[in-house]
Amino acid sequence: MSTQAPARPGSATERFELVVGIEVHCQLRTASKMFCGCSTDYDGAPPNTHTCPVCLGLPGALPTINRRAVEHVLATGLAIGASVPSATRWDRKNYFYPDLPKGYQISQFELPLASAGHLTFDTSDGPLTVRIRRAHLEEDTAKLIHAAGPTGERISLIDFNRSGAPLMEIVTEPDVRSAEAARRYAEELQLLLRAIGVSDADMERGQMRVEANVSIRPRGTEALGTRVEVKNMNSFRAVERAVAHEAKRQAAALDAGEPLSQETRGWDDARRATYVMRSKEESHDYRYFPEPDLPPLRTDSAWLADIRGRLPELPAARRARYRDALGLSAYDAAVIVADPTMTAAFEAVRAAGPDLPAKELANLVTGEYARLARETADRGPEGLVGRATPAALADLLTRVVAGSLSRTNAREVLADHVRTGEPIGAIVEREGLSQISDAGALGAAVDAVLAANAAAVADHRAGKAQAIGFLVGQVMKATRGQANAAMVQSALRARLDAGGGPAGA
Amino acid sequence: MAGAGQGADLTSLTAHDMGIGLRAGRFSSRELVSAHLDVAERQNQALNAWLAIDWEGALAQAYAADARLAAARADGSGRPRAVGHHPLLGVPVALKDLISVRGGPTTAGSRILEGYLAPYDAHITERLRDAGAVILGKTNMDEFAMGSSTEHSAYGPTANPWALDRVPGGSSGGSAAAVAASHAPLALGTDTGGSIRQPAALCGIVGMKPTYGRVSRYGIVAFASSLDQVGPFARDVRDAAMLLHAVAGRDERDATSAPVAVPDGLLALPDDDAAATILRGKRIALPREYFVAGMETGVEARVREAVAALESAGARVEEVSLPHTEYGLATYYIVAPAEASANLARYDGIRYGRHVAADPPDVLANYLRTRGEGFGREVKRRIMLGTYALSAGYYDAYYLKAQKVRTLIKGDFDAVWSAGFDAIVAPTSPSVAWPFGAKLSDPVAMYLSDACTLPVNMAGLPGLSIPCGLSDGLPVGLQFIGGPWQELELLRLARGYEAITATADWRGARPTSFAAADDSAVPSPAERVRR
Structure with a gap:
């Protein structure tokens, strides 16, 4: 059974406004991990070779702060005009998953290192300023690899090399209104992060992960529509395509009278479509509370001034x-x-x-x-x-x-x-490529060519426009291409128009 | 192997005297270690103080210590060189089984860590190795340090050497019992709400919880991160100070460990004659709220007598009020379980410890089976309490409120220091050691046994317990509480008290169940509980 949607005036983009907020996770460029001394140079290394009691979550291990990572987030905050708290602290975000060895992620909840910043960039509709709600520091998870076991059963392997790598999360306000702007925001952010040297921000290598919270609403209305989180976009183009696709999908659903559900969808680049990852967002209660293993961190003005001074x-x-x-x-x-x-x-x-x-x-x-x-x-x-x-x-x-x-x-x-x-x-x-731009030297060459090509001169006088091109070519040939072509042309014209030829015509 | 007679002599020495004897060459570390392990092994059936006795490792450390001692003697001075030789060189130490020792088991008294071998040393383990102390093995404890009787150990309860049918206190009951029974002159425990001081009181020995941040927690299985602190057990104050000296100090790997200098005075506490004068003119506060309802009359009597003794030695004892004391228990049982609920989330059986696979093996089902079977009842109770307190909609009413009350409790103590007091004196535990099972079915009654100790953890202060007499033949503890970083002052006061009571008749009393404990046919604590 199918219900014919009533015909509606105007295209979807005319009737609906797209509202997008963007969350970016990027790996920070540091020599060691966020809370331990393990090297972050694990790309291509065998699994579980860049680990220690801290990033494996062993009993009794404790975190210590990577100061450079903090500086990177502070530098980002300063670069986006954000405000920085005089003291920050760390919070535990509690959830169970095999890639999270401690059963909680050390993150920042109440006092992010940067808040209320903005980023301005050009789009085809002109310049756009997107407000950035916050940027905070946290640790990356381990990597799960799903494979088949010896007897074909499904198994999951865990590589803890990435566990505890420093990660910055940057969250915008829902200020983005087009798929192109979503892509442009991501591009501009990557540019900024690279310019200030805090992240390599390579999307394909997972150093910069973009998630878009996409909703649509009828134009002229204020209330936000049902929000869908879109993940797995591995390039800027994928960001633009995924947001555009999601906007279209949502409009079609609304037009067909189908309700949208708050869900997480993945982008399938090959199929050029989003798909449901988690159909109904489980209502996570992360039970944030201040991390007792790390004292609050003061961001004194001298430190900030130093970081500001080092910004390019x-x-x-x-x-x-x-x-x-x-x-x-x-x-x-x-x-x-x-x-x-x-x-x-x-x-x-x-x-x-x-x-x-x-x-x-x-x-x-x-x-x-x-x-x-x-x-x-x-x-x-x-x-x-x-x-x-x-x-x-x-x-x-x-x-x-x-x-x-x-x-x-x-x-x-x-x-x-x-x-x-x-x-x-x-x-x-x-x-012998130096160009002859000396009027005297050129004049001699021009005179010689005119003298040697009386027929062409006659053709020119007879109104054959092509003749002058031939004469220019002859001068260039005579000077082995070194003559300034523009000067040759004007010298020829001056002489021909003056009615003069060198050899008494 | 040392003879039985000599062994008994050696185990009855203080660590201080063991050090002197070792340096003088009167006996070797190997002899000392063997003598202790012989007793420990013989009596562990009756006491269950040890979860692991490491003969092999201990002897290897003893040989190494003997070599260092011999080299020191050979330099002609007849004494070890001052540099590089801690007085603990060659002296045996017992560790609570939540302190990581590389290559050895660290169960934290839990089934869920069965089979786990720590691949690294805790900071304090490294420090003990540097000092040359000999680690004898790992002692029993309430699972994840949650308990006040050591009955919550997954490996069976520990008996009190003073009465084999009674608890040693907890959670560091194994360490306290081992020291009281002379299986080791020294032991390390952890104190989150009283877990060193209370078992020290119930076992008739000295136990100290240092200022929060004084000793690194790196490598210590965490219970409640903002409250946990490592500290020493010993049979006298001087030995406790010596062990504290060996393990205290800043560690870069524990961000909460403080860069506060460790005073060398910890190694130079005065002898009896000089110590007796320490108390003269000291101002000591006696908080009226610590004489709680339900306190045993015998305990209160011994504490009042101790106060009188302090006064007669020249101390000025004044009653004070710590008005927020009554909220200590309630706030503690929000803060500690909340932190524990996160700290214990890592035990999932995936990377280490006991894994119980579900069928079919789905991620959530594996978590539920592993944790369901790996944790005991008390641990589950506290994980649930803590999870609840942190949940959306309850956080402000519970966790945040509790942290505010915690600040008020700390303020109570600050007012005492501002008023110029040198220390606070109070009971350690409202009761003496109780029979197995007496409080097991009533968690709140069990929690109340820490009412006098846990406010000190909430405030992050140093506190110690020292024996002050017997009630019905069982030890009573006197608690000294000091300002932040005042461990040396606190130990000197306790040393003063020890000196003025050196000749008291109860002072010579020894645990009474030794003979029974030596009998290999004696039932284990677990068997006694079942009867």
């Missing part, structure tokens, strides 16, 4: 500076800042050649430099990034700007430089 220029500020002070387009600024390699090159070449036009530099960095860097990335120190010093790049760009090296030749010189490591000047010299 943040991505948003850098984009604004590139736009407002350097005159780059918003697009170029965003492209450069989004890429650490381009950012580094841009900044370094600017330092080596402060007078170079920023726009020219941006073109080089986002164009040829980015392409060559990508192509030679696997060569390490033999690649572009390893080979080309800021001074060499500044040298190259100075020649282009001055007109002594054509853009086309500049590309080859750069590739040559990466291949041979020879200085830019030496390559230009060796290949």
Whole structure:
């Protein structure tokens, strides 16, 4: 039996407003785990080789605080303009699961290290500011591996290498209104976390795990709809697709008169759909209470000032500076800042050649430099990034700007430089690529070509537009490509229009 | 192997005198250790004080200690060099079975930790090894230190050496009984609500709970993290101080251990003549709320006599009020079970200990079977109490309120220190050792036996119990309570009391059941309980 949904005016997105809050867990970049001395360098290591009594939850083991991890969360808080409490404490979050060796997770409940911050970024609808409710520190769980036993029975194995790794949880207010904005938030957050050096935030490696709380409501209404938590999104694109899919699914359900249930759904990237993970959210009572094994931690102002002082220029500020002070387009600024390699090159070449036009530099960095860097990335120190010093790049760009090296030749010189490591000047010299922009020298070459090609000159006079192209080509050939093409063209026109040819026509 | 006569002599010495004898070469650590283990092994059927007697490990440590002692004597001075030799070098020690010893069992008196071998040493175990003390084995206890009689051990109750049909107190009953019966001159226990002081009182020995944070808890199976503290048992104050000195001090692995210097004065408590003068001019508070309803008249009489003795030695004893004392028990039984409910969540049989698989083996069913069969009744009761107190909707009314009352209890004590008192003196336990089973069916009656000790844990203060006489032939304990980090002051006061009562007739009294305990046909405590 099927009930035909009554026809409704407008598309789902016109009728429903999407409301999304985002929770991100990211592994912090520290040498040791959150509460013990075990190394966090366990990627690819055999299971259970990076463990100790503390992260195995053995009887009698006690946690001690990793100060660097705390600093990372404080740095994040400062970077998102959050407020930091003068003292923080730790809480136990109690639940039973085999990947949680103590039967509780040490987390922060009442006094997160950062609260009430925000993150601003561009979307195709313009800039968006998302409020961040809190960022706190906790420990990661072990990893469960489900396998088949010797007789085919289902077994679960536990690898405690990850157990106790420092984890930062960042929770937004439900401020995100589109799937694109959800993706953009995640991208911008990754950029920020990498810029301040607190996390590698690689989604595919599980260093950054994004969960979206998705609901929809009829446009113009205030009450939040039934919230569905979406997990297992392993890329930015998956975030956008999952949120878009979930919004569509929820709208279709509401249109069909089906109630939505508060549940946790996973994203299946291959099927491009979400699926139910936990059909009815068990009402967890985590029985939070202050962790008695760890005294409260004071965040005195000197410590905060020190952390603030070590913060680099943040991505948003850098984009604004590139736009407002350097005159780059918003697009170029965003492209450069989004890429650490381009950012580094841009900044370094600017330092080596402060007078170079920023726009020219941006073109080089986002164009040829980015392409060559990508192509030679696997060569390490033999690649572009390893080979080309800021001074060499500044040298190259100075020649282009001055007109002594054509853009086309500049590309080859750069590739040559990466291949041979020879200085830019030496390559230009060796290949005879320096561009003739001297009017006198060019004039002589132009005169010679006009004299030798009377037929073409006649054609030009007769109105054949193609003739001038031929003549330019002849000059370029005569100068082995070193002539400044624009100057050649204008010199030819000046002479032809003046009615003069060199050899008395 | 030492002869029986010499063995008896050796086990009756204080640890202090054992140290002197070892350094002088009058006997070896091997002889000392053998003498103690002989008695321990012989009497364990009757007392069940030990869960593990480690002959092999103890002898190996004794040989090593003897080698160090010999090397020290060979340097010509005739005495060990001061540096690197603790007075405990070669002296035997017993450990409560919740202190991790690498490679050995640590059951915490529970079925659920059966078969678990600790892969690491507790901080205090390391400290004892550094000092050269010889670890004899592990002593019985109430399961996860939850109890006041040692009857809640999964491995059967321990008997009181003074009367084999009575409890030794708890939860560190095995350690107290072992020291009282001279199976060891020294033992370590833990005290969460009285678990060192109360069994010390009931077994007629000295026991001390140091200030919270004085001794690292790293490697100690946790009961209630904000209350647990390790402390010494000994047959006199000087020995207790010596053992405290060996294990106290900051440990980077316990964030709650304090960077407070451990006074060397702990190794230099005065002898009787000098000690008797310590009490002169001291101001001592006597809290009226500690003479609780239901206190045995014999206990109150001995404590009042002790107070009179302190006064006659020149101390000024004044009655004070600690008005929030009556809330101590109720708040303790919220805070401690709440913390315990989380601390005991790790025992799931997956990584270590006893695992009972369910059929079919589903995650939740495995938890239920393993924990259902692994934990005893009292532990389950407290896990339930604590889980309830932390549950949504109850947290504010119970846990949060209890923490506020805890602050008030601490404030009561602070007022006493602000008024200039040097210490508080009080009964340790409202009763002497009771017969097996007397309080087993009434948890609240059992809990009340800690009414005089648990406020001290709530306030994080040091407290000690010292024998102050007998009631119906059973020991009575006198409790001294001090301000934070005042262990040395407290031990000096207790040493003073010990000195002024050195000649009291009860002072020479020894546990009366030794002869019976030596009989290998004697029923075990568990068998006695069943009869």
